[in-house]
Amino acid sequence: MQRIGVLGGMMDPIHVGHLHAARAALDAGLDRVLLAPCLTPAHRARPQAPAEDRLEMCRLAACVSDRLEASDIELRAGPCYAVDTVRLLLRRYPGARITWILGADKLPTLRRWYQADDLFALCDFYVCPRPGFDAAYPVPGARVDILSQVEIKASSGDVLKRLRALDDAEALLPREIARYIALRGLYQPDYLPDLARYGMREKRVRHTLGVRQTAVDLALRWGASMQAAAIAAMLHDIAKPLPLDQMRALAARYGLRLSREILEDGNLLHGPVAAAIAEHELGVSNGAVLSAIACHTTGKAGMRTLDKVLFIADAIEPNRADYPGLSEMRRLAKTDLDAAVLLSMRRTKEYVLSRGLRFCSQTETAIRDLEKQKEETK
Numbered sequence: 001m002q003r004i005g006v007l008g009g010m011m012d013p014i015h016v017g018h019l020h021a022a023r024a025a026l027d028a029g030l031d032r033v034l035l036a037p038c039l040t041p042a043h044r045a046r047p048q049a050p051a052e053d054r055l056e057m058c059r060l061a062a063c064v065s066d067r068l069e070a071s072d073i074e075l076r077a078g079p080c081y082a083v084d085t086v087r088l089l090l091r092r093y094p095g096a097r098i099t100w101i102l103g104a105d106k107l108p109t110l111r112r113w114y115q116a117d118d119l120f121a122l123c124d125f126y127v128c129p130r131p132g133f134d135a136a137y138p139v140p141g142a143r144v145d146i147l148s149q150v151e152i153k154a155s156s157g158d159v160l161k162r163l164r165a166l167d168d169a170e171a172l173l174p175r176e177i178a179r180y181i182a183l184r185g186l187y188q189p190d191y192l193p194d195l196a197r198y199g200m201r202e203k204r205v206r207h208t209l210g211v212r213q214t215a216v217d218l219a220l221r222w223g224a225s226m227q228a229a230a231i232a233a234m235l236h237d238i239a240k241p242l243p244l245d246q247m248r249a250l251a252a253r254y255g256l257r258l259s260r261e262i263l264e265d266g267n268l269l270h271g272p273v274a275a276a277i278a279e280h281e282l283g284v285s286n287g288a289v290l291s292a293i294a295c296h297t298t299g300k301a302g303m304r305t306l307d308k309v310l311f312i313a314d315a316i317e318p319n320r321a322d323y324p325g326l327s328e329m330r331r332l333a334k335t336d337l338d339a340a341v342l343l344s345m346r347r348t349k350e351y352v353l354s355r356g357l358r359f360c361s362q363t364e365t366a367i368r369d370l371e372k373q374k375e376e377t378k
């Protein structure tokens with residue numbers, strides 16, 4: 001007889017707590033566990049991520065074991081009762097024994113679940129202890145076993161709090177899921193603006209999304225926060241559509257201390273101005289994000305990982321039309337981040353000088369600084 005477990009809930013997002021519970025249920029004798037996000041649970045606030053994203057995250061989480069499986073069985077329109085899900089599963093897997101997996105926090109209300117007596121007759125329960133809840137809470141009529149080897153401490157609330165603070169919540173989220181969240185722009189702070197409000201045309205929006213994709217993967221590769229990289233990418237060009245005099249007015253209003261060469265060139269000035277808008281108008285307070293946005297046009301001495309990630313992501317994102325050095329930069333970005341940034345700056349320098357223009361002295365400083373660091377690490 002096949003034993004199938006169902007781990008339901010909003011999975012908004014799925015996190016290590018769910019996975020510990022699933023693993024413990026398998027260890028306790030189940031043949032397979034379905035990770036089954038629900039549409040909108042009764043009496044709960046609506047989930048923050050769309051159902052298809054929550055299901056996709058379950059698919060990614062299920063990749064770690066062939067006994068885990070993401071299931072859309074609870075993504076039914078209308079009221080979604082456990083008893084209906086169990087009936088559907090029994091039809092799909094005739095003769096199987098179904099076990100519903102839940103946290104100890106759910107036990108006190110279990111008797112009030114829809115058609116509870118029918119549910120108790122059709123399936124049994126595994127309960128995962130949770131701090132502050134009685135895992136042995138008596139539920140008359142229900143067959144309940146306690147998965148005593150796990151205690152679920154993580155909650156989706158904890159995960160969301162960390163993600164909103166632009167932390168990847170590494171201890172609570174499998175990496176692939178943190179990456180998916182950053183790539184899709186899920187669970188971002190409310191300040192992320194509607195880019196159209198900042199006058200961005202379609203082509204620039206496409207560029208921005210391309211930068212996000214590249215920056216998130218480079219952040220994963222080089223150990224920066226993917227969530228921070230995603231936000232920095234989304235905001236890096238918000239000042240770009242502004243006319244130069246308006247950029248200058250904003251630079252003056254927010255007291256930016258910039259050299260004349262930067263103040264005279266919108267191609268350079270839109271970086272620091274975007275950071276000022278992010279900080280003063282949108283309320284971004286993360287220093288690493290603001291720094292990366294501010295120096296994405298010029299670089300600077302002492303660039304940190306996120307600065308370099310955004311700088312090079314901007315240069316190599318997939319929508320960029322080919323230019324000399326692009327494929328080499330793309331290759332280097334994965335193997336030697338400093339070399340990629342250096343190559344990009346040197347190429348820009350060649351290009352600027354070939355047109356008889358002056359090269360930005362802040363970028364010159366950044367180049368010297370990166371060269372020095374490279375010497376020192378040799």
Ligand SMILES: [Fe+2]
Pocket residue numbers: 236237240270271296297314
């Ligand atoms: Fe830019």
Ligand SMILES: [Fe+2]
Pocket residue numbers: 207211236237314
């Ligand atoms: Fe850009």
